Amino acid sequence: MHEKHKSHQVSGAHKWLKRSVAHKMFDRVPVVPDNFTIGETNDFLKTHIHEFETINYIYITDDTKKLKGILSVKDLFRKNPDVPVLLQAHQDLVVIYPETEQREAASLALRHNIKAVPVVDHEGKFLGAVTGDQILEILNREFREDVLRKAGIRRSHMMMDNILEIPLWTGIVHRLPWLLVGLGGGIVAAGLIARFEEILATNLILAAFIPLIVYIADAVGTQLEAFVIRDFSISRKLNFGKYFLKQFILVGTIGLILGGLIATVTNVLYPDSRIAFIIGIAVLGAVLSSLLTGLLIPFLFRNLRLDPANASGPIATILQDILSILIYFAIASRLLS
Structure with missing residues (x-):
């Protein structure tokens, strides 16, 4: 009934996509029939303990191998040995x-505070489990990829290179592509500012607030990206309409608070109510524009079956910078003309 497996990981994983849990699950875990008692389960565990990859949980199946229940080993030793294991x-x-994505399995384990996640087929038959070690490995890999992706390093280059060992050209190729995109975006931003040189010439104080407008919008956008990518990873059936409305209200409120504070401070430092009003409205508009780079673009990536995290990093930053500058000077030119 409890045959000894010849391999640690489940065979046939090659049928599934590379990032599916089939490549991370193990079938060498304690499995007992649903007619066992606590005492019989205890004896079985002691006899076969050296055969298992993990013993955090005992998986209980019926005659057709369908998973009926799970009991933690910690609870096993606290129960009456004569009680049926399924009842406990x-x-x-x-x-x-x-076929479940590995990152979804890891987020499920975190949400439910479990040390391993059982894997079943669509008939409910038990296949194996993704262990705690595998969950940590998945989380570590996803974290490293997200950090490197934020820096604009492409997925094919997402290895932990030692800078002292890799060739100079390899290091350049790993880092340069998205930086060139950023350079092009910076040139576009400079061109936009040049188009408003007449307004700047008569209101030089506007130039002093460009870094502030750009930074605030970038900061809000970066926060939004992080939450959106996390929420998309955890909730596959996210109601986008409700989610967008909630984020719009939240980001809009933040924009109103920041815009009001900056307008007040500006009016105190530079007693010109028009300039203060322009700065405040520009901050609100730039912050609201972060909904595009931080929410709508990742959502579009997800619908195109692309990783939403690819919408972050340098490409989102430069797009947000251009939007912020455009909004700032559009408002200034309208109110000062």
Whole structure:
């Protein structure tokens, strides 16, 4: 009934996509039939303990191999040995399928505070489990990829290179492409500012606030990206309409607060109510524009079955900078003309 497996990871994983949990699950875990008692389960565990990849949980199946319940080993030793194991097991199961994305399995484990996630087929038959070690490995990989992607390093180059060992040209190729995109965007931004030189010539104080407008919008956009990418990863069936409305209200409120504060400070430092009003409205507009780079673009990437995190990093930053500058000077030219 409890045959000894010859391999650690489940065979046949090659049928599934590379990032599916089929490549991370193990079938060498404690599995007992649903007619076992606590005592029989305890004896089985002691006899076969050296065969298992992990022993955090005991998986209980019926005659057709369908998963019926899960019992933690910690709870096993606290129960009456004569009681049926299924009666003491958790039967409100959190399960995943072989084709489930690995990052979704990891987020599920975190949300439910479990040390391993059982894998079943679509008939409910138990196949194996993604262990705690595998969950940590997935989280570590996703973290490293997100950090490098934020820096504009392409996925094909996402390895932990030692800068002292790799060739100079390799290091350049890893870092340069998106920086060139940023350079092009910077030239576009400079061109936009040049188009408003007449307004700047008569209101030089406007130039002093360009870094502030750009920074505030970038900061809000970066925060928004982080939450959006996380929420998209965790919730596959996210109601975009409700989500957008909630983020719009939240970001709009933040924009009103920041815009009001900056307008007040500007009016105190430079007693010109028109300039203060322009700065305040520009901050509000630039902050609201972060909904495009921080929310709408990642949503578009997800609908195109691309990684939403690819919408972040240098490309989002330079796009946000251009939008902020355009909004700032459009408002200034309108109110000062």
